[in-house]
Amino acid sequence: MSAPSVKVVDQKELSDLAIININELVTMDSKYGIPRIGSQMNQIGIIKNGAVVVRDDTIVFAGTMDEFDLQYSISEFPIVISGEKKLLSPGFVDPHTHIIFDGTRENELQMKLSGMSYIDILNAGGGILKTVKATRAAPISKLVENGHDILDHMLEYGTTTIETKSGYGLTVEDEIKSLKTIKILDKEHPVDVVSTFLGAHAVPPEYAGNTDAYIDLIISDMLPIIKEQNLAQFCDVFCEKGIFSIDQTRKILLAAKEYGMEPQIHIDEIVDTNGAQLAAELNAIQTGHLLKSNEPGLHALAEKQVVATLLPGTPFCLMLSKYAKARMMIDMGIPIAIATDLNPNCWTESMQMILSLSCYKMNMTPAEVLTASTLNSAYAIRRHNDIGSIEVGKQADLVLFGVPTHEFLPYQFGVNHVLKVIKKGEIVVDFE
Ligand code: NIG
Ligand code: FE
Numbered sequence: 001m002s003a004p005s006v007k008v009v010d011q012k013e014l015s016d017l018a019i020i021n022i023n024e025l026v027t028m029d030s031k032y033g034i035p036r037i038g039s040q041m042n043q044i045g046i047i048k049n050g051a052v053v054v055r056d057d058t059i060v061f062a063g064t065m066d067e068f069d070l071q072y073s074i075s076e077f078p079i080v081i082s083g084e085k086k087l088l089s090p091g092f093v094d095p096h097t098h099i100i101f102d103g104t105r106e107n108e109l110q111m112k113l114s115g116m117s118y119i120d121i122l123n124a125g126g127g128i129l130k131t132v133k134a135t136r137a138a139p140i141s142k143l144v145e146n147g148h149d150i151l152d153h154m155l156e157y158g159t160t161t162i163e164t165k166s167g168y169g170l171t172v173e174d175e176i177k178s179l180k181t182i183k184i185l186d187k188e189h190p191v192d193v194v195s196t197f198l199g200a201h202a203v204p205p206e207y208a209g210n211t212d213a214y215i216d217l218i219i220s221d222m223l224p225i226i227k228e229q230n231l232a233q234f235c236d237v238f239c240e241k242g243i244f245s246i247d248q249t250r251k252i253l254l255a256a257k258e259y260g261m262e263p264q265i266h267i268d269e270i271v272d273t274n275g276a277q278l279a280a281e282l283n284a285i286q287t288g289h290l291l292k293s294n295e296p297g298l299h300a301l302a303e304k305q306v307v308a309t310l311l312p313g314t315p316f317c318l319m320l321s322k323y324a325k326a327r328m329m330i331d332m333g334i335p336i337a338i339a340t341d342l343n344p345n346c347w348t349e350s351m352q353m354i355l356s357l358s359c360y361k362m363n364m365t366p367a368e369v370l371t372a373s374t375l376n377s378a379y380a381i382r383r384h385n386d387i388g389s390i391e392v393g394k395q396a397d398l399v400l401f402g403v404p405t406h407e408f409l410p411y412q413f414g415v416n417h418v419l420k421v422i423k424k425g426e427i428v429v430d431f432e
Pocket of ligand 1: 098127128131238266269314341343344345346
C-alpha cells in the first residue's frame with residue numbers, strides 16, 4: 001500500500017506564512033466553549049473573507065482581511081497562500097484509531113456479505129485474533145512501515161493529530177512492541193500520535209477460558225513496564241459481552257489509573273452492558289462506539305461531561321442499519337467527538353468520510369461534525385490547549401480545502417477536498 005505522491009516543500013526557509021482572502025475561515029473560536037455541547041456545537045466561529053498568519057509553528061493572527069490589511073502588507077511574507085473560494089479549518093484530530101497492526105482482512109467482507117456478524121467472524125478465527133497472529137509475527141520495523149503508510153494517507157486527507165492504540169499484541173513483549181511503534185511514529189512522522197494501551201482488546205488464545213489470568217498479566221506485568229518506559233497516556237478496554245465484563249473493565253482501568261494512565265472505554269458496541277454508566281463512574285475522558293447505550297447511561301455521561309466518541313465507520317463496515325443516536329446525545333448535552341476507528345475491520349484514513357457519514361447517517365449538521373472532528377476531538381485526547389482551533393497562540397495545524405464553505409465539505413463525499421495541509425507551520429501536503 002503506497003501513498004500517492006505528495007509534493008513536500010523544503011521547510012528551511014518557511015518562517016512566515018500568510019493565508020489571505022479565505023472565503024470561509026472556520027476558527028472554532030474557544031469563546032463558544034471547550035468542549036462544545038448542545039447548540040454550541042453549531043458555533044464554529046466563521047470569518048468570511050479571512051486571513052491567517054503563521055510564525056514558526058504558531059498562529060499569530062486570525063481575522064478578517066480588513067484587520068489583516070491594517071497590520072500587515074502582503075509583500076512582507078515569503079509565502080502567501082490564496083484562500084479564494086476556499087475553506088480553511090483546523091487540522092482534523094482523529095481521537096480513536098487502531099493503526100498498529102500487520103496483515104489485512106479483506107476476506108471478511110465476503111463473510112459479512114454472507115450474513116456473518118462481527119462475533120461470528122471472531123469465533124471463526126477471524127477478526128481481532130487473526131490480526132493478533134500477524135502482528136505478533138511482524139518485526140517492529142514492519143509495524144513502523146505500516147504506520148507510516150497509514151499516517152501519510154491521514155495527513156493527505158487533512159488529519160494532523162491522532163490517538164492510536166496497541167491491542168493486537170496481547171503478550172507483554174508484543175504490547176510493548178506496539179507501544180514503542182507508536183512512540184517511533186510520533187517522532188518520525190509529521191502527524192502527532194498520542195498513545196493508548198489497549199492490552200485488554202481481546203483474550204488471547206493462550207488464555208482462552210481464563211480471562212482473569214490474562215487480566216492479572218496486564219495488571220502485574222504490562223502496566224508497570226508501560227509506566228516505567230512512559231509508553232502510554234491513556235488505557236482502553238474492549239468492554240463487551242463475551243470479551244471483558246463491566247467488573248473486569250473496572251478492575252483494569254482502576255489499576256491503570258494508579259499507573260497514571262487515564263481511562264477510556266470501548267462500550268456498548270454490540271450489546272448494551274451498561275458501559276456508559278461505567279465510563280461516567282470512572283470519569284473517563286472519552287468513550288467510544290455507544291451504539292446500544294441506554295438512556296440513563298447517556299444521562300450519566302452528560303452529567304460527568306465524558307466525551308462520546310462516535311465511530312460511524314464501524315456500523316458502516318459491519319453493515320448495520322443502526323448508528324449511534326447522535327441527535328439525542330447532543331440534546332442531552334454530551335460532548336460529541338467523531339473518529340475513524342481505523343482498524344482492519346473498518347479501514348479508512350479519511351476523516352472527511354467520517355464527517356459525511358456523521359451527517360448522512362447520524363443526522364449531525366455540517367457545523368457539528370466540524371466541531372466534533374477538531375476542537376471536541378482535541379479535548380477528547382487532552383490537547384485542546386494546543387490544537388483544535390485557529391486562534392492566536394495555538395499550534396499552526398491547518399487544512400485548506402477546495403470547497404467554498406463548511407457545508408460543502410461533508411456534502412460532496414468520497415473525494416479528497418484537501419488542497420494544502422500545514423503542520424506546525426510547515427506546508428507538509430500540497431496538491432495545488
Ligand atoms: O473499535 N471493537 C473493538 N475494536 C475495534 C475493532 C478491532 C478489529 O476488528 O480488529 C473497534 O471497532
Ligand atoms: Fe476502536
